[in-house]
Amino acid sequence: MIMKDFYYAYIDCLNRRAWDELGLYIAENARHNGRPFGLSGYRSMLIQDVENIPNLTFVVDRLVCEPPLIAARLMFNCAPKGEFLGLKINGRHISFAENVFYEVNNGKITNVLSVIDKAAIEAQIAE
Amino acid sequence: MIMKDFYYAYIDCLNRRAWDELGLYIAENARHNGRPFGLSGYRSMLIQDVENIPNLTFVVDRLVCEPPLIAARLMFNCAPKGEFLGLKINGRHISFAENVFYEVNNGKITNVLSVIDKAAIEAQIAE
Numbered sequence: 001m002i003m004k005d006f007y008y009a010y011i012d013c014l015n016r017r018a019w020d021e022l023g024l025y026i027a028e029n030a031r032h033n034g035r036p037f038g039l040s041g042y043r044s045m046l047i048q049d050v051e052n053i054p055n056l057t058f059v060v061d062r063l064v065c066e067p068p069l070i071a072a073r074l075m076f077n078c079a080p081k082g083e084f085l086g087l088k089i090n091g092r093h094i095s096f097a098e099n100v101f102y103e104v105n106n107g108k109i110t111n112v113l114s115v116i117d118k119a120a121i122e123a124q125i126a127e
Numbered sequence: 128m129i130m131k132d133f134y135y136a137y138i139d140c141l142n143r144r145a146w147d148e149l150g151l152y153i154a155e156n157a158r159h160n161g162r163p164f165g166l167s168g169y170r171s172m173l174i175q176d177v178e179n180i181p182n183l184t185f186v187v188d189r190l191v192c193e194p195p196l197i198a199a200r201l202m203f204n205c206a207p208k209g210e211f212l213g214l215k216i217n218g219r220h221i222s223f224a225e226n227v228f229y230e231v232n233n234g235k236i237t238n239v240l241s242v243i244d245k246a247a248i249e250a251q252i253a254e
Contacts, residue, residue: 062228062240064191064198071191071198073228073240085246099226099242101189101200113189113200115226115242119212 003065003104007072010109011058017050019043027108053080061097070102085118087125096120130192130231134199137236138185144177146170154235180207188224197229197236212245214252223247 010025026039037045050056055078062073076096080089096117103111137152155166164172177183182205189200203223207216223244230238 062196062198064193064196064228066191066193069189069191071189071226071228086249097240097242099198099228099240101191101198101226113224113226115224115244116246117242118245119243122213 003067003070007070011060014058025109027110030110032112033114053078055079068104070104072100074098087121094121094124130194130197134197138187141185152236154237157237159239160241180205182206195231199227201225214248221248221251
């Protein structure tokens with residue numbers, strides 16, 4: 001599978017909440033921002049994210065692939081129920097970007113280095 | 128010039144504070160996070176950054192190129208003099224990542240979409 005197709009299939013898996021398919025994309029020993037989550041921890045993080053943000057949808061805004069790396073700019077329009085990144089959102093609608101790098105080895109994501117635009121969210125809730 | 132060489136030359140230009148060469152890399156109509164800075168505004172932003180952070184050095188940690196896009200993960204170890212991203216740093220040493228996408232057209236950067244890991248900085252100054 002070419003890398004772009006692989007990545008869009010991964011994003012589709014997240015948007016369908018198809019957690020049982022996550023192992024097709026995430027390696028058993030995957031790391032997320034330096035944390036050795038593994039597949040099970042990664043899955044738990046996503047389930048928690050969707051619990052906090054029921055209308056969470058991943059939209060790919062920019063995608064750059066050069067094996068073994070993928071870089072994506074994801075855009076979110078959502079309404080976290082309580083706190084998000086330590087900010088009291090309490091159901092307000094916010095929009096923000098996540099710029100994220102993935103390392104892919106043997107056909108699965110082994111490392112994720114993600115930065116969420118917290119400053120943009122702070123500016124929105126200060127309005 | 129291949130894209131990686133172009134990008135490393137741009138980063139070298141920044142680290143040398145070679146502001147007179149910036150126009151080799153940044154287009155006259157460049158945008159930065161949605162702001163229509165142009166080359167002159169981009170240059171002013173960088174000069175201000177270096178005034179606030181004299182030991183600012185750009186280190187490329189990850190680089191993904193697929194024309195017309197470049198994605199880079201930059202790492203910074205520095206000591207902002209006063210405030211940075213609205214946080215009172217006051218000369219403390221901090222380390223953080225910037226995940227950034229660039230659009231390159233006609234051999235120059237026309238659009239920059241950058242996210243700095245503010246949450247990581249907050250965690251460091253809360254220690």
